[in-house]
Amino acid sequence: MEEFSRIQRLPPYVFAVVGELKMQLRRQNIDIVDFSMGNPDVPTPAHIVDKLTEAARKPVNHRYSLSKGIPNLRKAICDRYARLYNVNLDPESEAIVTMGSKEGLAHLSLAMLDPGDVVLTPDPTYPIHRYAPIIAGADVRSVPIGPGRDFFGDLTTATRQAWPKPKVLFLCYPHNPTTEVTDAAFFQKVVNFAKEHKLWVIHDLAYADLVFDGYTAPSFLQAKGALDVGVEFYTMSKSYSMPGWRVGFCLGNRRLIHALSRIKSYLDYGIFQPVQIAATVGLNGPDNCVHEICAVYRERRDRLIEGLNRAGWEVPAPKATMFVWARIPEAFRKMGSVEFSKLLLTKAHVAVSPGLGFGSYGDEYVRIALIENEHRTRQAVSGIRKLLSEADA
Numbered sequence: 001m002e003e004f005s006r007i008q009r010l011p012p013y014v015f016a017v018v019g020e021l022k023m024q025l026r027r028q029n030i031d032i033v034d035f036s037m038g039n040p041d042v043p044t045p046a047h048i049v050d051k052l053t054e055a056a057r058k059p060v061n062h063r064y065s066l067s068k069g070i071p072n073l074r075k076a077i078c079d080r081y082a083r084l085y086n087v088n089l090d091p092e093s094e095a096i097v098t099m100g101s102k103e104g105l106a107h108l109s110l111a112m113l114d115p116g117d118v119v120l121t122p123d124p125t126y127p128i129h130r131y132a133p134i135i136a137g138a139d140v141r142s143v144p145i146g147p148g149r150d151f152f153g154d155l156t157t158a159t160r161q162a163w164p165k166p167k168v169l170f171l172c173y174p175h176n177p178t179t180e181v182t183d184a185a186f187f188q189k190v191v192n193f194a195k196e197h198k199l200w201v202i203h204d205l206a207y208a209d210l211v212f213d214g215y216t217a218p219s220f221l222q223a224k225g226a227l228d229v230g231v232e233f234y235t236m237s238k239s240y241s242m243p244g245w246r247v248g249f250c251l252g253n254r255r256l257i258h259a260l261s262r263i264k265s266y267l268d269y270g271i272f273q274p275v276q277i278a279a280t281v282g283l284n285g286p287d288n289c290v291h292e293i294c295a296v297y298r299e300r301r302d303r304l305i306e307g308l309n310r311a312g313w314e315v316p317a318p319k320a321t322m323f324v325w326a327r328i329p330e331a332f333r334k335m336g337s338v339e340f341s342k343l344l345l346t347k348a349h350v351a352v353s354p355g356l357g358f359g360s361y362g363d364e365y366v367r368i369a370l371i372e373n374e375h376r377t378r379q380a381v382s383g384i385r386k387l388l389s390e391a392d393a
Contacts, residue, residue: 009134014357018341022351033380035368036351038176038322042241042296045289051281055274065270068261069097069249073276076283077234077249085219093254094227096261099271101206101233101248102128104260107267108202108231108250109136109168111259118166120158120199124177124355124362129170129204141166144361146178152189159197169194172204174217174320177358177367181215181319187223194229200256201230207321209239209290212298215319221252231256238322240282241293247271247279297322300370300377307381312388324368325355331391337363347390348383 015036022032043049055061068074074091081087089095098104105128113119115137121129123142130140143158145151159166171190173182187203194201203220211217220232231252237243250260270276282289304324305317315326327333332340337354344350344366353369355362372380 006135006137010131014338014354017338018345018351018354021342021345025345025349030349032345032349032351033372033376033383034351035370035372035380036353037371038369039371040238040241040243040322041371042293044242044245045240045282047285047289048240048242048278048282052274052278055277058274061273061277063273065273065276067264067268067270069095069270070273070276070280073097073280073283074249076280077251080283081219081221081251085222087219087221089221089251090254094252094257096250096257096264097271097276098233098248098250098260098264099268100237100243100246101204101235101250103246104233104248104250105129105202105204106132106135107263108256108260109133109138111263112136112168112200112256113138116164117168118162118164119168119170120155120162120166121170122172122175123360124358124365125170126172126176126204127358129172130359133168133170138167142359142361145175145180146361152193155193159199165197166199168200168202170202170204171220172206174207174211176204176206176321177323177353177355177362177365178325179318179321179323181211181217184218184222187218187220187226190220191223191225191229195225199229200253201226203230203232205232205234207238208234210294210297210322211320212294212301212317213319217320227252227254229253236279236282239290239293240279242279242282245275245279247275297370300372300374303374303377304368304370304381307377308384311381311385313384322370324370325365326352326368327365329388329391331388333364337366341366344384344387348380348387350380350383 074095078089078091109132113136117138119133119138119140122145141158141162143154235248308315328340337356341354353367355365
């Protein structure tokens, strides 16, 4: 049968290679410490769960909701932006609720992009930043990021070389997968660049609150003129440990918010209303639970980094996100990230994400998600230490 053209544009999923091997080993009753998926394991705060169960018992909440989100939830996220970032947003025209940021990014791409439009994305980057535009029919050009790179130099080169001229720039800071962080001055340069080159900017702030060692992540919308050129996505998945609840937001430029609202009105009726009510309580409540969740990831980061460095794998401690972006040890680097990830699975019984899955510039790295407890982390480090010592022998 003839393949559908849109599906043909999607390459084989790199992570599936490691995923299949992981399943094969588990069928052999081999215990795998799984750091491969950024799937938070910390329970959702109790007061949010309690509100969900209370709201779910009321039949009035069982009906269709609003595709753009209930007014109180949109007001709550705007209040949070005013409180934390001193950014004032109109809940009616500058905020919309999405089913996690991933759905919102995909549908905004469908609303904005035509076949042949050019989109700029970092390389490496979280896959949806690349594949949402591809699914919409756009062409993607890479902007390399990482140690020793001049981002704005590379961005200027990519913009000049692209034809037609780029329409959209995707960004994500704190960054998944590289854990790179930035500051307010960076976003001001982004806004200035976007205005000069007539670019829309879509910023993914998924890791806004998972920050360590005194670092505070700025919002793109804090930059002067940001509302003229773009939007920002925020999600409760990581900050409030609500990944399965699928509560996210798109905030910023009225034209883009209207476009996303319009397309979503044809596609869905919004999130189950009790979930939205519970999310509202979470956003309006004290941030103690957010800080406690962040502390869990900081402790895991410290334990893993300490263990890896003791084992001979020198990895810097990230200042943000729930990941460690680890350059493959030199003795194994020529293998590339897929083969090294397979080696970790078969020899150390540890699953990680190959950097190639995030872009060609990630192939010397693997991404390790901080989703295992202290005991399991020690078990993983022990297996890795054994693998590295055998290589040195």
